[in-house]
Amino acid sequence: MSGMLDGKVVLVTGAAGGIGRASALLFAQEGAKVVAADVRAEGVDETVAIVKAEGGEATGAVADLTRSTDIDAMIAKAVETYGRLDGAFNNAGITGGQVGQGGKPTAEWDEEAFDRIIGVNLKGTWLCMRAEIRQFQAQGGVGAIVNTASLAGVTGFLTTSGYTASKHAVVGMTKTAALEYAPDIRFNALCPGYVNTDMLKDTMARRADKVLSRIPFGRLAEAKELAEMACWLLSERGSYATGQTFVVDGGYMAG
Numbered sequence: 001m002s003g004m005l006d007g008k009v010v011l012v013t014g015a016a017g018g019i020g021r022a023s024a025l026l027f028a029q030e031g032a033k034v035v036a037a038d039v040r041a042e043g044v045d046e047t048v049a050i051v052k053a054e055g056g057e058a059t060g061a062v063a064d065l066t067r068s069t070d071i072d073a074m075i076a077k078a079v080e081t082y083g084r085l086d087g088a089f090n091n092a093g094i095t096g097g098q099v100g101q102g103g104k105p106t107a108e109w110d111e112e113a114f115d116r117i118i119g120v121n122l123k124g125t126w127l128c129m130r131a132e133i134r135q136f137q138a139q140g141g142v143g144a145i146v147n148t149a150s151l152a153g154v155t156g157f158l159t160t161s162g163y164t165a166s167k168h169a170v171v172g173m174t175k176t177a178a179l180e181y182a183p184d185i186r187f188n189a190l191c192p193g194y195v196n197t198d199m200l201k202d203t204m205a206r207r208a209d210k211v212l213s214r215i216p217f218g219r220l221a222e223a224k225e226l227a228e229m230a231c232w233l234l235s236e237r238g239s240y241a242t243g244q245t246f247v248v249d250g251g252y253m254a255g
């Protein structure tokens with residue numbers, strides 16, 4: 001049986017855990033050669049080991065996506081290892097809680113924390129896109145990119161000012177690139193609802209009942225359920241999809 005990503009070389013950022021790890025595993029199961037990248041070296045090694053244990057092909061790249069030199073090295077690793085790059089899932093990200101701003105309304109956000117979240121979620125994604133597009137162009141100009149945004153990329157959420165700003169900007173940047181590089185390179189934004197990953201641990205510990213009561217499915221998404229959409233968008237099956245936001249949220253936004 002052929003896989004959805006047979007023969008493709010696909011980069012996944014934020015691959016040390018959560019949605020990124022589940023995606024690395026699924027993409028490899030669907031036939032991709034995966035470059036699993038993250039700032040957390042141990043998590044990268046674990047992800048590569050998990051993919052290989054399942055019979056897939058992967059290599060790791062340790063990169064801080066706020067540094068363009070790390071990003072260049074990450075792309076170079078993909079090309080040195082597998083000869084080319086066909087797709088990228090720019091998925092790494094951080095929340096307000098991770099920079100000490102959990103529960104703070106807009107006027108209480110700290111400037112340094114705001115810069116940090118924009119630096120990782122927005123500038124990091126742009127730096128990745130820039131390097132990936134250049135690599136696609138160097139090898140013929142064709143490719144597909146999926147950027148992870150969030151429900152916070154399409155609507156507001158209390159006390160998430162910097163996060164929401166970064167994710168709305170990712171959606172806008174994705175649309176612009178889709179116009180610029182059509183039809184050769186496709187760009188889409190994936191907007192997860194609430195997903196059962198480390199990122200959500202604090203939120204669930206503080207207010208699980210409140211979160212679950214807003215989700216028509218009455219449960220969190222599993223990371224693999226997001227990976228499935230990213231896989232489709234990166235594959236030829238998504239060949240006419242570009243410049244869009246794909247919300248996967250158990251019905252949250254229908255309400």
Ligand SMILES: NC(=O)c1ccc[n+]([C@@H]2O[C@H](COP(=O)([O-])OP(=O)(O)OC[C@H]3O[C@@H](n4cnc5c(N)ncnc54)[C@H](O)[C@@H]3O)[C@@H](O)[C@H]2O)c1
Nearest residue numbers: 014016017018019039064065091092093150194195197199
């Ligand atoms: N979990 C959710 O409910 C949820 C909801 C909406 C959107 N998202 C988005 O999904 C994406 C993946 O998050 P997740 O839920 O899998 O959480 P996660 O914390 O498990 O994964 C995020 C990964 O990004 C990595 N990362 C952070 N800063 C980095 C940097 N500077 N350089 C390289 N890697 C870096 C982390 O090490 C981590 O492995 C994020 O962009 C997040 O904003 C998550």
